[in-house]
Amino acid sequence: MPKDAAVEEFAGLVRALKARDGRSYEALGRRLSVSASTLHRYCSGATVPEEFAVVDRLALLCGADEEERRALEAAWTEADRARRRAASPAPPAMPAVSVAPESNLEPSAPEPGAGIAPGTFAADPSAPDPSAPDPTAPDPSAPGPGIAPGTSAADPSAPEAPRARPRRGAPAPLLVAAAVALVVIALAATLLGHPTRTARGPAPASTAPGRTAVPLPFTWSIGSQLWEGGCGHTYLVDRDPRAVAPPPVAADSGAWAGTHGAVHGGEALVRITVQGQSPSEAVVLHALHVRVVDRAAALPWNAYRMDNGCGGAVTPRHFAVDLDRPRPLARPVDGLDASGAEVRKIPAVSFPYKVTSSEPEQLLVSARTAGCDCRWYLELEWSAGGRTGTVRITDGGKPFRTSGTRGRQAYVHDAAEGRWIRDSDLGLRS
Template identity: 80%
Template sequence: MPKDAAVEEFAGLVRTLKARDGRSYEALGRRLSVSASTLHRYCSGATVPEGFAVVDRLALLCGADEEERRALEAAWTEADRARRRTASPVPSPAPVPSAPESNPEPSAPAPTAPEPGPDPAPDPTTPEPTAPEPGPSPAPKPSAPAPTTPEPGPSPAPKPSAPEAPRARPRRAVPAPLLVAAAVALVVLALAAALLGHPTRTASAPAPDSTPPGRTAAPLPFTWTIGSELWQGGCGHTYLVDRAPGAVAPPPVAADSGAWAGTHGAVHGGEALVRITLQGRSPSDAVVLEALHVRVVDRAAPLPWTAYRMDNGCGGAVTPRHFAVDLDRPRPLARPVDGLDASGAEVRTIPAVSFPYKVTSSDPEELLVSARTAGCDCRWYLELEWSAGGRSGTVRITDGGKPFRTSGTAGRPAYLYDSAEGRWITDAESGQTG
């Protein structure tokens, strides 16, 4: 399906849902935690949401049934693919295939374990079939002594060879099983050595693990997704990039920020926004979200890179369930703060609500975490405590298996993009001072 057709089909479905509900862009946007202008861009096809969760929540709010939600998800998937095809490709994944290619080479020696292939040595024991020859059990054979005439001939030679076979048999039959046992012992020792070398890795492996079920035997009673390339109000954000202005592409739209940041190796400057969308699996059995914790795993001096600001003057923001984190504190906390609704003509305050929260399949929840720093290059992740139906646990929330990363920007050269001149300019050139 052509790109434009895929995006238009998706936008048409979103418009249909919005029209069915009858509420204004501002009213619906407030329930979805997006600005009115952002929701309008979804309906017009100007922007495709970065994740399906916000669209699914819109479908639930507008009373869509399961079939309509499946069709909406399929349309979003095609539109998202079309959007990604237009984004700048990230070259970094290319080298990934080289890693698996090298793995088979060291694993190839494994088949050499059968080196006890000398088992063919038992071939000399093949004379064992000669054992029945000396066995005179078949009495009728002695009745044919007529051929004894050739005995004075060369026949005596084979007779001494016959006793040699019985001597070889006891000596070589014993080594054969010994060789097999030795080979098995070597394999067992090799496996034991390999296993003894792994505990340190298995102990550290859980640290970056972000798989929702974690170590829980049963599946989680809820699902969750994250958005980690968010901009304040959908327009304001700062990235640190280790490149000169001439080597940095123009700022993307917010929906394509992930691809832009990946291509430039960018790091969130001063503030990182993380949105967590949670939804229960049952319409009646609620999951209680008990607490949210912040874990800083590494601190370093702020990056000595150049700051690039993405401000482009777009619409306002809705920030309910907002949690502020000061990464510069020794023990950062996720502190609930008042949210702001700047999507209308006036800016309204949304009162802070602290834990616990409840979620079901028909009543999802979104948490927005704003992590700021002025004095460090911090790597951090979140832990969400939950309980439901007599069970409880903690989910580790990371950036695709890696810690989130935020670095201070104080004292760094800062640039804004001048779309009229088509180049990055300094604050002094733009007339701004902050």
């Protein structure tokens, strides 16, 4: 299915859900913890969500049944594949390697007296020459009239010296090299096509040290390449501006960051979506802990801002984490809704918190640092049906990474000139 058709089919289903519900983009966005503009981009097809969880929650809010949710997930899967294909760089073309029919991958022998082209091999003197059956043929050890100076034909009386020549039945070195190169390029294209660091649950069991492993009664997934308001973010990249591609749309940030080896600059936003597996059994979330596994000096790389600043009418509730503290805590922070005539507070998530299969929850974590290159992960404590456990939340099996940007050379992208230009104000805003 073409990219535009897959994305448009998905966007049409999202629009139908929104129209059936009747609520505004702002009202639905508040329930989904996304901005009204982000939800509008989902409906218009300008953006495909990085994960299905936010769309599934929209379907639940709008009263979709199980069959409609399955159709919606199938449409999202096709649209997400189209988005990833568009974001992945195409592998370089390999020159064609031609092999003559019936050559058995061995170069043919030159005719006696003919010139030997550079890079070819003399014929094997131990094999009969079907083109020269005459026993009175000239001695092959004598140079013929067309043999280049300094080149001699093979001596049949001398023992065969090791030569860089394929034997019959063995693959030619050029063909082997080409096959290896094609395998390497295919592996590289696969890795570049899936750089988005999105981990999906459920994990097989609780991972807390010292606890007995038990199956998780809930599923979880993360989004680790999020931008503030869907438009503002800073990355640290160890490249000159001329070697950095223009900013992507937020939905393709994972591919862009993976290609450039980018690290979150100043702040990393991580969204954890938790959903129970049983409609009759609630899962209680008790606490969210931050574990810093490594601290180093902030990276001395250039900072690239994805925009010149943006804002939205809704500030989602979240957990604020100060990675510069000796023992960082996940502090719950209220959200704000300024879409109406009055600013309304969105109460922060307060533990213990209950989730079920029909009432999932999204936990947004904002981890900031000014002066360290920090690697960290999260631990979520839970209980259900008399069981307890702790699940470790990582970035695809590796710690999350955030580095400070203070004092770093910063750049913003000038769309009119099509290049990155210096932004001297970043140090003041960090």
